[in-house]
Amino acid sequence: MTNDINWNFDNTYSKLPEPFREIIKPIKVKNPNLILLNKSLAQYLDLDFSGLNQSELSALFTGNELPKDCNSIAQAYAGHQFGHFTMLGDGRAVLIGEHTNKSNKKYDIQFKGSGKTAFSRNGDGRAALGPMLREYVISEAMNSLGIPTTRSLAVVKTGEEVIRETSLPGAILTRIASSHIRVGTFQYIAARGKKDELKVLLDYVINRHYPNLNSSQNKAIGLLNIVLEKQIDLVVDWMRVGFIHGVMNTDNMSISGETIDYGPCAFMDIYDPKTVFSSIDQMGRYAYCNQPVITKWNLSRFAECLIPLIDKDQDKAIQFATQIINSFEKKYEEKWLNMMRDKLGLLGTEEKDKFLILDLLTWMHQKKVDYTNTFCHLMNEKIIEDKNYEDKDFQDWKKRWNERLKTNNNTPEKFIKLMKTVNPLIIPRNHKVEEVLKEAELNNLKPINQFIEILSQPYTKNGDILNYQIPSDLDEKYQTFCGT
Ligand code: AMP
Numbered sequence: 001m002t003n004d005i006n007w008n009f010d011n012t013y014s015k016l017p018e019p020f021r022e023i024i025k026p027i028k029v030k031n032p033n034l035i036l037l038n039k040s041l042a043q044y045l046d047l048d049f050s051g052l053n054q055s056e057l058s059a060l061f062t063g064n065e066l067p068k069d070c071n072s073i074a075q076a077y078a079g080h081q082f083g084h085f086t087m088l089g090d091g092r093a094v095l096i097g098e099h100t101n102k103s104n105k106k107y108d109i110q111f112k113g114s115g116k117t118a119f120s121r122n123g124d125g126r127a128a129l130g131p132m133l134r135e136y137v138i139s140e141a142m143n144s145l146g147i148p149t150t151r152s153l154a155v156v157k158t159g160e161e162v163i164r165e166t167s168l169p170g171a172i173l174t175r176i177a178s179s180h181i182r183v184g185t186f187q188y189i190a191a192r193g194k195k196d197e198l199k200v201l202l203d204y205v206i207n208r209h210y211p212n213l214n215s216s217q218n219k220a221i222g223l224l225n226i227v228l229e230k231q232i233d234l235v236v237d238w239m240r241v242g243f244i245h246g247v248m249n250t251d252n253m254s255i256s257g258e259t260i261d262y263g264p265c266a267f268m269d270i271y272d273p274k275t276v277f278s279s280i281d282q283m284g285r286y287a288y289c290n291q292p293v294i295t296k297w298n299l300s301r302f303a304e305c306l307i308p309l310i311d312k313d314q315d316k317a318i319q320f321a322t323q324i325i326n327s328f329e330k331k332y333e334e335k336w337l338n339m340m341r342d343k344l345g346l347l348g349t350e351e352k353d354k355f356l357i358l359d360l361l362t363w364m365h366q367k368k369v370d371y372t373n374t375f376c377h378l379m380n381e382k383i384i385e386d387k388n389y390e391d392k393d394f395q396d397w398k399k400r401w402n403e404r405l406k407t408n409n410n411t412p413e414k415f416i417k418l419m420k421t422v423n424p425l426i427i428p429r430n431h432k433v434e435e436v437l438k439e440a441e442l443n444n445l446k447p448i449n450q451f452i453e454i455l456s457q458p459y460t461k462n463g464d465i466l467n468y469q470i471p472s473d474l475d476e477k478y479q480t481f482c483g484t
């Protein structure tokens, strides 16, 4: 049955030498039942599931029935988790293959929650329904916000219970990524201390993600530079929409520059740079304002892995790598400033822009106002009433902003148009996420489907959205969990 879907599988990663992966099949589940299927993503992938009934789809998206060309694997990787180095790997995920769509784009098709592997350590290899639905909703919202991310094709209930603090319904998420290669993948191979294996990984990554680097004089330096740029762009995008990843361990940092691993992530409502939602992040290592610093820290770990490939002379290699890593701050600040200029509709660059931007952020912080809604207010979008916007300091700030808006041939049409491309009207607010997940767990899928639909057009008024713009009153005490 699965042969008419248009799978176009290749299994290049499974052909890499033994230490890179374990060949393993997903472990069958008892009673699969499809909950969500992402039709527009299927269409983008040129996959046609229309000929399959509910039970065939359920069997497909759990791996109970595997496509004929797949050669499934669990990938090996390591990672610094909250700063501590650990050997990890896909402990509850199986990559069933790499599918290429008609535009010649290759994507990993991975089942998350598909049973134990050689890398499961003490885990059960399974996932609970709530966190898999959460990943589906937020990763798709991120994609609609125009932020590079892994995506979600389907969620299937397994018909089995998973034991966490309580017994929960089990589920499998089908995750799509341009690859699942992480900084941690390099760390795993580098820790084995064999330069030839590291070279295999470098060449694989370059051929798969950055083929232009094949002609560069020093491929390892080329890769470090490009991953640094990609990661800066990514974190600037996160800062733009108030996204807090929550667990920026090096194993959750993709070489392709996509957001990956939606465990404890959440969006900030009230602007507070120190916001942390994750229950396990006691020290605030991954707080909103620390995300750029941690990105640099993670890139430094990546650079360390590449040292043997950068130059035979280790001192020289370290010098080259350090130089690249040290370019982070300047590049980040420039990209961040430009992103904030866009959020305020400013054209060109002026010396004083930084102060204008920082003064607005400081005001938001002091007054505890909503980050997303403040930019909606500045775009004259109707939002729920907030008396804070009548505040004298804010009015004074607006006068300065208005003066700045008059420069560089700007016009209201131009600045509003620009602002609308970067300031979302809606984000997946925490209380809404909780609300729709709770309903979905009670088998009412209408709210989650509605929410996914609303979030698919975050920059345009897509029906009555006021209800989705109300800041969470959960915020100050809201906590997220890793969902393991
Ligand atoms: P994460 O927190 O999802 O980034 O996972 C960190 C590591 O723990 C990865 O190696 C996962 O595969 C592994 N892991 C998480 N949950 C489980 C589980 N239930 N069973 C086995 N391994 C798991």
Ligand code: MG
Residues within 6 Å of the ligand: 251, 252, 261
């Ligand atoms: Mg992870």
